[in-house]
Every structure is written in structure tokens, then in C-alpha cells.
Amino acid sequence: MAENTKIVDARGLSCPQPVLIASDEMDALASGRIEVLTDCGASPENVGRAAKAKGWRLVTSAEDNGTVRMVLEKP
Amino acid sequence: MANVFAGRSGILAAGGAIGLAAALLQFAGNPANMGICVACFVRDIAGSLGLHQAAVVQYLRPEIPGFVIGSFLAAMLTGEFRARAGSAPATRFFLGMSAMTGALVFLGCPWRAFLRLAGGDGNAILGILGLAVGVFVGTRFFKAGFTLGRAQGQGRSAGLMLVLAAVVLLGVRVFLSPDPAAGTLGWIWASLKGPGAAHAPLLISLGAGLGIGVLAQRSRFCTMGALRDLFLFRQMHLFSGVLAFVAVAFAANLMLGQFKPGFEGQPIAHTAGLWNFLGMAVSGLAFALAGGCPGRQLILAGEGDGDSAVFVLGMLVAAGLAHNMGWASSPAGIGPNGMAATFAAMGFCLLVGVMNLKKA
Numbered sequence: 001m002a003e004n005t006k007i008v009d010a011r012g013l014s015c016p017q018p019v020l021i022a023s024d025e026m027d028a029l030a031s032g033r034i035e036v037l038t039d040c041g042a043s044p045e046n047v048g049r050a051a052k053a054k055g056w057r058l059v060t061s062a063e064d065n066g067t068v069r070m071v072l073e074k075p
Numbered sequence: 076m077a078n079v080f081a082g083r084s085g086i087l088a089a090g091g092a093i094g095l096a097a098a099l100l101q102f103a104g105n106p107a108n109m110g111i112c113v114a115c116f117v118r119d120i121a122g123s124l125g126l127h128q129a130a131v132v133q134y135l136r137p138e139i140p141g142f143v144i145g146s147f148l149a150a151m152l153t154g155e156f157r158a159r160a161g162s163a164p165a166t167r168f169f170l171g172m173s174a175m176t177g178a179l180v181f182l183g184c185p186w187r188a189f190l191r192l193a194g195g196d197g198n199a200i201l202g203i204l205g206l207a208v209g210v211f212v213g214t215r216f217f218k219a220g221f222t223l224g225r226a227q228g229q230g231r232s233a234g235l236m237l238v239l240a241a242v243v244l245l246g247v248r249v250f251l252s253p254d255p256a257a258g259t260l261g262w263i264w265a266s267l268k269g270p271g272a273a274h275a276p277l278l279i280s281l282g283a284g285l286g287i288g289v290l291a292q293r294s295r296f297c298t299m300g301a302l303r304d305l306f307l308f309r310q311m312h313l314f315s316g317v318l319a320f321v322a323v324a325f326a327a328n329l330m331l332g333q334f335k336p337g338f339e340g341q342p343i344a345h346t347a348g349l350w351n352f353l354g355m356a357v358s359g360l361a362f363a364l365a366g367g368c369p370g371r372q373l374i375l376a377g378e379g380d381g382d383s384a385v386f387v388l389g390m391l392v393a394a395g396l397a398h399n400m401g402w403a404s405s406p407a408g409i410g411p412n413g414m415a416a417t418f419a420a421m422g423f424c425l426l427v428g429v430m431n432l433k434k435a
Contacts, residue, residue, distance in 0.1 A: 012225025014162065014366045014382075015300065016307060020217060023308070039228075041155050041378060042295040045081045050308060066157050066228065 010038045011067060018043040019050050026054050026072070033059075036070040044068045078153070080293035083315060089294035090316030091323040096283045097190050098327030100138070103275035107333070107342030108194035110324075111138060111287070112187035113369035114178035114358075115343075117387070118394035118403075119271055120244070123263045126395030129403075131269025135248040137277055139373065140241030141284015142291070146377025147238045149292040158234025160381025163223040166427055167365055167382050171389025172396075173420035174361035174369065179394065179403040180354030180413050181205070182344055184369045185298035185362070188355060189317060191344060193324035195336035198344050198351050205352035209359020210302040216364065216428040217307065223364070223431055226382055234379025237387060241377075248277070270343055288377060296320075297371040299362040343406060350409045353417050360424045 008025055010018035018038040025034050034056075036047055048058050051072045059071040079085055097110030109115055115132075122133030150156040178184050181202045183191060188206060191199035213221075253261035266272040274280065290296065294316065301313035328334040338346055345351070362368045365386050367375060372390075375383035397403040402416035410416075 012159070012162070012227060013222065014226065014380075016217060016303060016366075017222055020307065039157065039159070041150075041157075041375075045078065045295070046304075049310060049312060053308070053310070 005033045005035050005071075008034060008036045010036060010040070010043065012039065014040050015042050015046060019046040022047050022072075023050050023054070026051065026056055026074070029074075031074045034072045036072065037067055038070070039067045044070060047072075078293060080290070083312065086294050086296065086312060086316035087319045089290040089296050090319035092290055093287050093296060094193070094320040094322070094324035095327050096287055097186070098193075098324050098331060098333060100275050100280065100283055101333055102331050103279050104273060105275050105280075106270040106273040108191045108196055109183070109187055109270065109343060110190060112183050112190070113139070113142075113373065114175055114184035114390070114394075115182070115187060115270070117175070117369070117390050118179060118397070121391050121394035122271060122398070123265060125264055126391070127398035129398040130271075131266050132271045132398070133264040133266045134271040134274055135244060135252065135263055135265070136274065137245060137248055137281040138284035138287070140244045141281050142288040142370065142373045143237055143241040143377040144245075145285040145288020146292040146374040147288075148285070149289040150378040153293070155292075156234065156379050158229040158231050158379040158381070159226040160229050160233055162226040162382045163431075164382055164385045166223060166431075167386045168389035169423060170361045170365045170427065171372070171386035172393035173424050174358045174365070174386075175390040175393035176397060176402055176416050176420040177354040177357030177361065178369070179397045180409060180417050181351050181358070182404050185355075185358070186368070186370055189298065189321045190324055191341070193321050193334075194328050194342075195334045196341040196344050197336065197338040198341055198346055198348070201348045201352040202355040205355035206298075206359040207302050208352075209356035209361075210299055210363045211306050212356075213360050213363020213428070214303055214306045216432070220433045221364065221428055221431050222433050226380070229381060233381050236381065237376040237384035245281070288374065291370060291374045292378065295371075297368050299359065299368040300371065302359070303363055345404050345406055345408045347404075347409050350404070350413060350417065353421070354404075357417055357420045357424060360428070361420070364424060364427055
């Protein structure tokens with residue numbers, strides 16, 4: 001499972017770049033699993049909203065030492 | 076921890092509360108259609124520090140340090156304070172200068188543009204259209220791969236610098252202001268007439284600033300982001316907050332007798348439509364490239380973002396220069412060098428946009 005995960009490392013990038021990059025990946029993959037790393041305060045909420053709008057499911061979202069790791073899936 | 080302000084009702088509540096606070100601040104003494112204006116208030120602070128000598132716009136507005144400290148407190152309490160910096164700070168300094176230049180040609184930041192509309196000032200319409208065009212151009216740069224690069228985590232103190240400056244400014248406002256009644260000069264300037272002399276009582280301004288700082292930090296309220304997300308993602312979330320902001324300010328203005336529709340003779344505004352449009356267009360582009368309107372930059376600085384702090388310092392410096400060099404408008408019209416400054420700032424922003432495209 002993990003090897004099929006596309007990783008989007010948006011750490012250090014400020015809005016709107018994390019959500020733009022994550023959106024591009026969602027569009028490019030059409031389905032699958034994406035892991036988004038971000039440390040911009042508003043980005044997890046923005047990525048979550050973009051994922052919902054594109055029909056992706058937010059599987060997990062966990063914060064560790066300032067970095068939020070979000071896993072998105074679309075079957 | 077779940078953010079209660081992240082949802083639709085949260086952003087509506089935050090936008091509405093900020094709109095109400097703005098109308099009430101005007102009622103309490105702030106200038107007309109300027110209950111809150113981040114650009115104007117930073118300009119007034121520049122004047123109070125003697126960075127310019129326009130005698131009618133000098134006052135150390137407590138709202139501005141209040142925003143920063145409110146945001147800091149909210150970020151600390153929710154674990155969101157994170158010291159970071161290093162994403163093209165010098166570029167952001169000049170973007171801050173450009174943003175302030177455009178804002179002082181129009182006479183207001185985006186928050187005030189919407190407040191002017193809510194107060195009946197028709198000249199704000201072209202300003203808001205200009206803002207939208209500037210932000211739209213910014214989104215095209217982002218679509219083409221624009222980035223100012225990554226910020227890195229920094230030591231805690233690096234994220235505290237603007238918070239520290241805010242605390243010092245409040246101390247200066249309380250202890251070093253001139254007092255005409257007592258005949259003391261103090262360290263700083265304070266207007267005796269004009270917009271700079273119109274202000275709400277200190278504790279009301281500070282309380283409102285702190286409250287808005289908390290609300291804006293939690294909700295991510297941002298006028299530039301509202302337009303940007305609409306253009307980039309067809310997303311209404313932040314825009315709904317701005318709509319609530321305008322609607323509540325409009326309703327409150329009606330009730331308080333502060334709504335005066337028209338174009339001529341509007342308070343602290345001019346009727347040069349083209350320059351209202353172009354000034355805000357420059358600001359909109361600068362805000363978009365830097366990732367936030369002036370209010371949002373203050374909030375981000377309070378959360379520990381050193382790059383936003385540098386943007387704010389750029390605004391402060393440009394506010395001084397704008398009045399020293401005749402870029403700033405007045406109710407009589409645009410300044411003698413306002414056109415040249417607008418085009419220079421526009422050229423700079425476009426250059427930054429083109430030079431930071433990372434995709435092939």
C-alpha cells in the first residue's frame with residue numbers, strides 16, 4: 001500500500017501553494033492515495049476542503065512537531 | 076484540536092464580528108469609513124514614529140499591535156505558534172512596500188475598501204474591482220508555478236520579534252505619548268486634527284485589536300485569500316467571511332447613522348477612479364504574491380512567521396516614504412508622484428512574479 005502512495009511534501013510552503021500542489025496531484029492521479037505534508041497553519045483545512053470538493057476522502061490527519069501529515073484516498 | 080472557526084459558520088461569525096467591530100470603532104471615534112484599516116493605521120503609526128511628517132495622519136494606533144498580540148495569544152493557546160522564516164525575506168519587504176504604495180494611492184487596505192463600500196462610498200467599487208484584478212493576476216502566476224521558496228523552522232525568538240515590537244509600541248503609546256493637557260511632548264507625534272486625531276479610546280482600540288487578532292488567527296480571515304480561493308479553486312469559504320464582514324458592517328452603519336451613499340465628498344477618499352482601480356490592483360497583486368492581505372500578514376507575524384513580519388516592516392517604511400515623496404493620495408486627489416509610484420510598484424510586482432516561476 002505504502003509504495004503506491006504519492007507523497008506531496010509542502011513543508012515550508014505557504015498558502016496557496018500546498019493546496020495547489022495537492023490539487024494538481026489529485027487531478028493527475030484521478031484515484032489512489034496521496035500523503036500531504038504541510039506545516040502552514042491554514043493549509044490542512046484548505047487541503048481538506050479541496051479534497052472533499054474533488055471527491056477524495058481524508059483518511060487520517062495527524063500533527064507531529066508542527067508538521068501535519070494528511071492521507072487522502074479515492075478508490 | 077478541532078478548530079471551531081474552520082467551518083462555514085466559523086468564518087461567517089468571524090467576518091461578521093470583525094465587520095461589527097469596525098463599525099463600532101468608528102462610532103467610538105475612529106475616522107469615518109475607517110473603523111479598521113491596516114494600511115492607514117500602519118501609516119498613522121509611521122507618522123507617530125516620525126517616519127513622515129504629514130501632521131494629520133500621525134497616531135500610534137493600538138489596534139495594530141493588538142492584532143499581532145491577539146494572534147500570538149491564540150496561536151500559543153492552540154499550539155499553532157511556530158517560528159519560521161527564510162522564504163525570500165527581502166523580496167517580501169519590497170512586496171510590502173509595493174502593497175502599501177498602492178493602498179495609499181487608493182486610500183485604504185482591502186479591509187477598508189470593503190468598509191468604505193459598507194459606508195456608502197461608491198469610489199470603493201473601482202478599488203475592489205482593482206483588488207480583484209490584482210489578485211487574479213497573482214493567481215495566474217501561482218498557476219504558472221510561482222513560488223517564493225520554502226521557509227524553514229527557526230528558533231522561538233525569531234518568531235517573536237514582531238510580537239515584541241507590538242508590546243513595545245503599546246508601551247510607547249501608553250507612556251510616551253504627548254499630552255496637550257499636561258503640556259508634555261512625549262517621544263512620539265500625535266495629530267491634533269485630521270484623521271490622525273480621530274480615534275477611539277485607548278482601551279477600546281486595544282481590546283478590539285486583541286479580539287480581532289484572536290478571531291482572525293482562528294478563522295484565517297483574509298480578504299485577498301477570499302478572492303484568490305474563488306479564482307483558483309472556485310471555493311467560497313473565505314469569501315463568505317468577507318460577505319459577512321461587509322453585510323454586518325453595512326447593517327451596523329445603517330443603525331448607527333454612518334451610512335452615507337455617494338461618490339463626492341466621501342470621507343478620506345478621492346474620486347480619481349482610474350487610480351482607485353490601479354492602486355488597489357497593485358496592492359492585490361503584491362498581497363497575492365506574498366500570500367496575504369495586510370491584516371493577514373499581521374496575524375501570520377503573530378503566529379511566528381518572520382517573513383510576514385518583514386512584509387509588515389516594508390509596509391511601515393513605504394508609508395513613511397509615500398508621504399515624504401508625494402506618492403500618497405489625499406481627499407483632494409492623488410499625490411504629485413502617485414502615478415509614477417503606482418507604475419513603479421506594479422512593475423516591481425510583475426518582475427517578482429516572472430522571476431520566481433519555477434516550472435519550465
